[in-house]
Amino acid sequence: MASLPSVLVGNNTLKLEPDFKKHLPTTSLSVQQKGNYNNKTATTQLVESYESVSLDFREALSVIQDGSSGFESNVYIPILQECMNNQSVSQTQMIHAHIIKTGTFEDLYLMTFVVNVYGKCGAMDLARKLFDDLPKKNVVTWTSLMSGYIQSSEPMVAIRVFSEMLEDGTYPTNYTLGVVLHACTLLLSVKLGEQLHGFIVKYQVEDDTSIGNALSCLYSKCRSLDSAVKAFSRTGDKNVISWTTAISACGDNGDSVMGLSLFTEMLYDGIEPNEYTFTSVLKVCCFMQAMGVGSQVHSLSIKLGYQNNIPVTNSIMYLYLKCGLISEAKKLFEGMGKISLVTWNAMIAGHAKMMEQAVDSLLAHSSGMEALNIFKKLNRSNMKPDLFTYSSVLTVCSALVALEQGEQLHAQTIKSGFLSDVVVGTALLNMYNKCGSIEKACKAFVEMSIRTMISWTSMITAFSQHGHSQQALQLFEDMRLAGVRPNKITFVAVLSACSHAGMVDEGLAYFKLMKNEYKIKPVMDHYACLIDMYVRLGQLDEAFDFIKKMEFEPNEFIWSNLIAGCRSHGNLELAYYAAEQLLNLNPKDCETYVLLLNMYLSAGKYQDVSRVKKRMKIEKVGKLKDWSWISVRDKVHSFKPDDRLCPPGGEVDLMLADLLEKARTIGYEAQGSFGVTDEEGLEQTTSKIIHHSEKLAVAYGLLNAPNESPIRVIKSISMCSDCHSFIKLISVITEREIIIRDSKRLHKFVNGKCSCGDFGSLM
């Protein structure tokens, strides 16, 4: 904000005159203009009729030329509108030249329109040049120029133009203030926005519709829903835009209940929703994953004629995906006559979201693969991916641990220039982190020219997940020095770094800092970190005390961590208790049963075994799906324990046998655990345990991945402790980095050590 024009900041605030209000038009300018457009002269209609049969501009212009005796400059308006729709700079230039030739350039109203069209086509250099050449300009001309800069994502320039206008002695209208407020919104500058708001209050124009709408939008985008709603309620004549802005504010700030009730209220008030309203209210539905309400909104949109509207259909498609209805989304996608880049992006992002939400890892994996497929199709189409596309696809690569595709995307973002976008940069950082490469994640972070709070948090999280607690905490201090305010997620990373390193005092100090200095209310995840801290140190009683006096019902992570601690520190009674609690939380989760059964079996508590088995039957718990995937040279290979891809005597089988032999010489002994269940119950799996899917995938990787490159595997359930200790040894024997992302966390095995600190394998 340092380079804001001096008229707008500091002592020398806005130079608006006290009688500013009388310069606000009583009727809105746009209505006057619209009136002019509709007042068609015979020539205009002639031109329009030509337009409807052919888009040949020369032909249209020749008509004007033929009847050039005494025609109005208005005849250009429909053609210019066509230029705007086509986003064609060259067509606009042609008309512009024609206007100059016929001498109509003295018409300020017409020339303002041309400035506007250049702006809409993104040709701001031409717009500015024309503007500078104009002998006279009025407030609409100035406003049009500003609006053009906003369209070209140059809100700062728009504000500079505003200050030029004030220095020029031209008074703003309500529309002008709306545009400037919009620039503040894009800059997320509440400060400047509030300054303008001050003047707006002083001149008592707060109830103006354009101003109220713009204020509401500004506060919403700056995450202040209360102020946004206040601005909305103070708006005098609420039009469809006012309502839509308010609904959209609710969607953006997570108050879906208010969003839906505003929509209902709006319908009761007899305001007809338009395409913008539909997209906004559908976003609210997305937030709630409310397919029921969404369907009703969908029906209403069709009734009002938006069946073939691209933005509305995109929103519905995205809602389907958010609600897990893939085939419905696909049907809609394939049925769309025209699609936009946003359509592609919504499909990709929707599949990425499905991965995130899917309880079933198989489904998550196939959604990710489908997202990559859609991306490939987009690349073959005539459209080019943009920053939204790259952010989503990179996220998909993270979740798939698909480093090679991720690296190709990295190259593409450099080539296309989208890497300079902070969201894309952050997504890249996360991709490298989740693929196990802390070095490349770090490089991506260092090379970013702008860093948001999320970028910092991502990097702190990366250090924390890799077990580099000191670096995580150092970076947190750097973040504070850089003046970036952490949020609750940042503190999750910080606290988990502390627990990983056993730093109890520091952990508690950061917890206090979060509550006292940053006024962040602790959530479950923070408590989970603190409890994990005690658990790792073997202070189980302290951990349990903490759980008891906490104001939340403990979640599955807390119980899981407690179980892990109890087992490694030999407090079995507490472990049983925690495991039963976990089971009550997750009565359908197969992994939990396997964990519990293993515990009781190894202790010889057969009564408990049969009790748990009985419950398993009642709950109809299915088979444990142990799958692993590895991506080698752009192709994904999947493995199941009894995989036909790895027949006895095949290369993977031989490789695994060889590894087992070598591991035994340095002390490996297969643990007799009960890994896999079927409908009948449990099978003793000492023989099967050596065929757990990640062992097969790692063996395959060692055979087929490029020499010395790390092995990256993704797994559908959490690793069992046997695989965990086996892979640790493999990392010593082969001197390779092995990265396994299971359903719970990242394991990076280097030289016999795992980044999880041996606290991540329960089964």
Next chain:
DNA sequence: CTAGGGTTAG
């Protein structure tokens, strides 16, 4: 000249 659909961290 104002309003929209798709993006990043646990």
